[in-house]
Structures are given as C-alpha cells and as structure tokens.
Amino acid sequence: MGWPDAIAEGLPPLHEGEPSNLRQDIIELADHLAMAMQRELRRNEDGHVARRAVLARFGDPLAVARRLWWDAMKEKIMRDRLMLVGVAVVLVAVLAFLGVSWAAQNRINQAILAKLEDLSARPSAPAVPENWSKAVIRVVEGAKAGPPVADVVLRLNGKPFTDSEQSVLSAETDAEGRASFGPVGPGKYQLIASDGKLGLTSESEVALYPGQVFDQTLVCPPKSARGEVKFQLSGLPEWVEPGWVWGCVFAGAEPVLADNTSWNAPRPGLWLNAAGEVLQGVQFSGYEPTQVPRPPGTGRPALPPVFYLASEGSVTTAPSVTWAAATYRLEHMSVFAPRPARIRKSASNVVGGRLDPPSRRASLPLK
Amino acid sequence: MDSRLLWGMVDMLILDVVSRGPTYGYQIAQTVLSQSSGYFELKEGSLYPALHRMERQKLLTSYWEETQEGRRRKFYKITLAGQRALDEKRDEWARFSAGVNGVLGGAYGLA
Structure with a gap:
C-alpha cells in the first residue's frame, strides 16, 4: 500500500461540512514521505530498513494525519457540538416551558370546570328580582270560614311602580278556592273577581309592596x-x-x-x-x-x-x-x-x- | 537539543525559511537541519501541524504543483502578515538571546 492510501485510511470518516480540499492537503505528507524514502533508499537499498528509517524520522504518519484533520476541524466540530448542546438546551427549555404551561393551563381548566360544576349545582337564580311581591287570593262562600269556591276567575290589572306598562295577570281558584299571583312587580293593582256561575264581579284596589306576600280572602254570596x-x-x-x-x-x-x-x-x-x-x-x-x-x-x-x-x-x-x-x-x-x-x-x-x-x-x- | 527549547523557535525558523522563497515541507525540514548543522533535528511530522496552523493564521499561503515524478506537491509562501510576524520574532529573539548571553557571557566568554 502506498503512502497516500495508508494515510487516507487513518483519517476519520468524511465529516459533514469538511472542506473539500482538507484530505488533499493532508496527502502532502505522502510527498514528504516519498522524498524521505528516496533519501533513505540512497543510503540503504533494503526497502524495509529504509521505510523504518523514514518512519523513525517522521513519526507515525497516521497520527500526524489525524492531528492535521482534527486541527482543521476542531473549531467546526466544537461549534457544531455547542450548537447541538444549545439546541438541546433550548429544546429542553421549550419542553419544560410547555410542560409548565400545560400544567398551569390544566389547573386553570380544572378550576374553571370546578367553578362551572359549582355554578350548575347551585339553584338557578330567580328569574325575577327577589323583592317582587306575591298575591294569594282565597275565595270562600258565605263567610270567611265558609267553604272554598272554585273556578272563580281573578284578574290583577295595573302596573308596577317601576314600570310604565300596564300588566294583566289572570288566575282561577282551585278546589281550595285559592289562586296565586307572582312574583309580581310591586305596584297598585285592581283585583277583579268574576263568579261565572252567578255573573257577579267584585272589584277592589290592591297595593303590593316589595317583598310582600299579599293575602286576601273574598267572600262570595252564599248559595x-x-x-x-x-x-x-x-x-x-x-x-x-x-x-x-x-x-x-x-x-x-x-x-x-x-x-x-x-x-x-x-x-x-x-x-x-x-x-x-x-x-x-x-x-x-x-x-x-x-x-x-x-x-x-x-x-x-x-x-x-x-x-x-x-x-x-x-x-x-x-x-x-x-x-x-x-x-x-x-x-x-x-x-x-x-x-x-x-x-x-x-x-x-x-x-x-x-x-x-x-x-x-x-x-x-x-x- | 532539548525539544522544549526548540518548541518556541519552530515558527520563527519555518517563517525564516519560507521567507526566502516558495518551498515545501520536506525542503523546509532539510533546510533547517542542514543550516543548523544537524542541531535542529525535529520529528519531520511535527512540522506539518505548524505549517497548517500558520496557514490558518494567514501567515502563510499555499499552492499545489505537480513534480517531475508525477506527484502533487504543496508549496508555501509567506504573507505580509507572516513577514511582520517574522520580524517581531527576530527582534524578540535578539532581545532574548542578548539577555541570555548577558547572563551567561561572563562564565562562557560570550559577553
């Protein structure tokens, strides 16, 4: 095997980013060794002896070639390694950040979910303000202690204190002679009771105050x-x-x-x-x-x-x-x-x- | 000679040889050896890392030529920066050797 091939075999595998002329430059060692061989052969015709003499004066050509390659490439290799380490550090940092963010977002989501579950578990807010009134009208026959009268139609006409629009609420007494209105906005109303059987009607003024449960008993004429x-x-x-x-x-x-x-x-x-x-x-x-x-x-x-x-x-x-x-x-x-x-x-x-x-x-x- | 003494002077010797005209590694080693009367006998292989380093430092440039035997040979030339570096090293060596001689002169008749 000639010097160039022996030296080339001692070099590391082709590295990405390696200058194209680097290995050719290293082959200059072969020229040196060839000339040294010629010199030694002039002194001693035995090729083996001459070769040993050359190597004794030159040193290990493979080691020299590897050193030349490393000197030329170490800066780039170190830069690549630093870049790799940097990328790895950034990647780890990004992953850590994503992990922390995910954990934080997960905690927030859990908190929102818990809040929503808590809200959904609570009784729904009243559709009307709490300070609205209620009216319970009871219709009895003959006297306040008389029997209840069913099917009496009751109407509340009027408007709440805070509203300009007239409202009409209607209800019919049940078997207990009771009819309920509300919640109703506080205000002045006209209570009209109609006994369909007799065609009698009763009208009265009713004032509903905030939060009040208005209770009134109407007495119908006896049978x-x-x-x-x-x-x-x-x-x-x-x-x-x-x-x-x-x-x-x-x-x-x-x-x-x-x-x-x-x-x-x-x-x-x-x-x-x-x-x-x-x-x-x-x-x-x-x-x-x-x-x-x-x-x-x-x-x-x-x-x-x-x-x-x-x-x-x-x-x-x-x-x-x-x-x-x-x-x-x-x-x-x-x-x-x-x-x-x-x-x-x-x-x-x-x-x-x-x-x-x-x-x-x-x-x-x-x- | 003690290789530690030679180590600090290799760059100056190489630059000095190359400053005389384009040359190549084997010839540089032979020149140093012959002109030092065989005193500076360094491992020839250690010459090349120094040549490549000085080339990366822009103190030397190189080019290739084909020899009569058909081999490719790399020649080195000194640059302006290399010339300035050589001048500085010569001055430094002059001061260093003068100092050493000044100390040793009395005992060895060098003063």
Whole structure:
C-alpha cells in the first residue's frame, strides 16, 4: 500500500461540512514521505530498513494525519457540538416551558370546570328580582270560614311602580278556592273577581309592596242568596205567533254585599220564547231595514224592520236561570219572529225573525 | 537539543525559511537541519501541524504543483502578515538571546 492510501485510511470518516480540499492537503505528507524514502533508499537499498528509517524520522504518519484533520476541524466540530448542546438546551427549555404551561393551563381548566360544576349545582337564580311581591287570593262562600269556591276567575290589572306598562295577570281558584299571583312587580293593582256561575264581579284596589306576600280572602254570596228565576209571558198581543222569541234586557242590580266583599250583579240579558223558556246559544246578528207590507185584516202595524238572530251553536231551552239574590228591573223587551227564508240557508243554527210590532220594545210583566 | 527549547523557535525558523522563497515541507525540514548543522533535528511530522496552523493564521499561503515524478506537491509562501510576524520574532529573539548571553557571557566568554 502506498503512502497516500495508508494515510487516507487513518483519517476519520468524511465529516459533514469538511472542506473539500482538507484530505488533499493532508496527502502532502505522502510527498514528504516519498522524498524521505528516496533519501533513505540512497543510503540503504533494503526497502524495509529504509521505510523504518523514514518512519523513525517522521513519526507515525497516521497520527500526524489525524492531528492535521482534527486541527482543521476542531473549531467546526466544537461549534457544531455547542450548537447541538444549545439546541438541546433550548429544546429542553421549550419542553419544560410547555410542560409548565400545560400544567398551569390544566389547573386553570380544572378550576374553571370546578367553578362551572359549582355554578350548575347551585339553584338557578330567580328569574325575577327577589323583592317582587306575591298575591294569594282565597275565595270562600258565605263567610270567611265558609267553604272554598272554585273556578272563580281573578284578574290583577295595573302596573308596577317601576314600570310604565300596564300588566294583566289572570288566575282561577282551585278546589281550595285559592289562586296565586307572582312574583309580581310591586305596584297598585285592581283585583277583579268574576263568579261565572252567578255573573257577579267584585272589584277592589290592591297595593303590593316589595317583598310582600299579599293575602286576601273574598267572600262570595252564599248559595242561599241565589235564586232560580222562571219567566212567564202573559198578555201577549194577538198577532204574536208561536215560535217568535223575546229579547229581554235588565238593568243592573244593586251591589250584593257578602261579609266584607261587595259584588256587582250583572246586567242580565236573555232570550225567551213565548212559553217563557230561556233560549241559550242565541246571538243577535243584525237587522234588515226593509219594510214588510201589512197583512190585510190583521191590524198589525206597518213598516217593521227585519231582524236576524244567529247562534254559534245549537239553540237549547232551559226552564229557568239562577241569579244572585238582588233586585233586577226589566229595562226593555223586543220580540223577533223567525223567518228562515231570509237568513243563511246553510246555517242550521240560525234563527231568523223580524220585528213585527210597531215598536221594537215592549215592556211586559215579568213574574 | 532539548525539544522544549526548540518548541518556541519552530515558527520563527519555518517563517525564516519560507521567507526566502516558495518551498515545501520536506525542503523546509532539510533546510533547517542542514543550516543548523544537524542541531535542529525535529520529528519531520511535527512540522506539518505548524505549517497548517500558520496557514490558518494567514501567515502563510499555499499552492499545489505537480513534480517531475508525477506527484502533487504543496508549496508555501509567506504573507505580509507572516513577514511582520517574522520580524517581531527576530527582534524578540535578539532581545532574548542578548539577555541570555548577558547572563551567561561572563562564565562562557560570550559577553
């Protein structure tokens, strides 16, 4: 093996970033050794002896080559190693930072989660301010200690102190005669109770104060203060024919006082047939201001306007009605004759008629 | 001679030889050996680390030529920086040797 190959074999593997001419520069040692070999061969023809002499004067060529390579590369190798160490340190620092950040974020997330769980476990905040009021109304019959009255419709009309808009709250008494309102904004309200069975209404002023639970008992007239009313029509004109109906309107009665509660009787109106039975389900529809010729020889007045009666449902009859004990005055009464041909044929629940008397009103004795 | 004494003078001797004209490693070693009458007999291999170091320090430059035998040979030339360094080393050596001679002169008749 020649000097160049022997020296090249002693060098480290090719290093990344190694100058391209570094190994060629090191091969200059081969030139030196070759010349030294020539010199020794001139002194001694034995090649082995000459070679030993060369190496004795030169030293170990491989060691020299490795030293030259290291001298040339150590700065770069050390720089690379420092860079590697730096990168490793930065990497470790970044990983440590990420780890610490993750741990911190994890703690924050856990805290948020715990807070959310805590919040979700708490009872939800009231939808209305705590200082709003409540109203509990109880309706009883006859006296404060009387039995409860169910199905009484109660309304609270008014507006809270802090609100400009009118509000209407409605409730119905339950089997215990109790109806609750609230929470309600504090303010002045009008309490209206309607007894659907008797048509009585009671109105009173109610002031609800912040945080107050308003409690009031309304006393209805006792059942004994209600009466069954039957009607009988007598002294009817001769021209009234069977099947005609009578519309009756009564003036409002005096207020009915039950315990401390004042009730207003309704202004009743009803339909009667000639037998005095109460027609239910009849509604006034309109009239036709046409004139009907006077029937010859009947003595009926001429020019009666034609009225129509229509009902939403089928018309039924009842022998009587139940009213609260009070004084009712018949304000006026009108009679209508059926005239099916003049009304909507398709509506089976329509009762037609016309006013035949000269006056649309007739006051009749009510018994 | 004691290699520790030679060690401090190798750079100056190399620069001095190269300053005379382009030359190569083997010739530098032979010149030093012959001009010192065989006194400075250093390991020839230790010459090359010094040459490469001075080349990296820009005191020397090099180039390649092909010999008559077909081998490639590396020649060294001194640079301006190398020349200045050589001058400084010569002055330093002059002061050093004068000092040493001044001390030793009385005993060895060098003063």
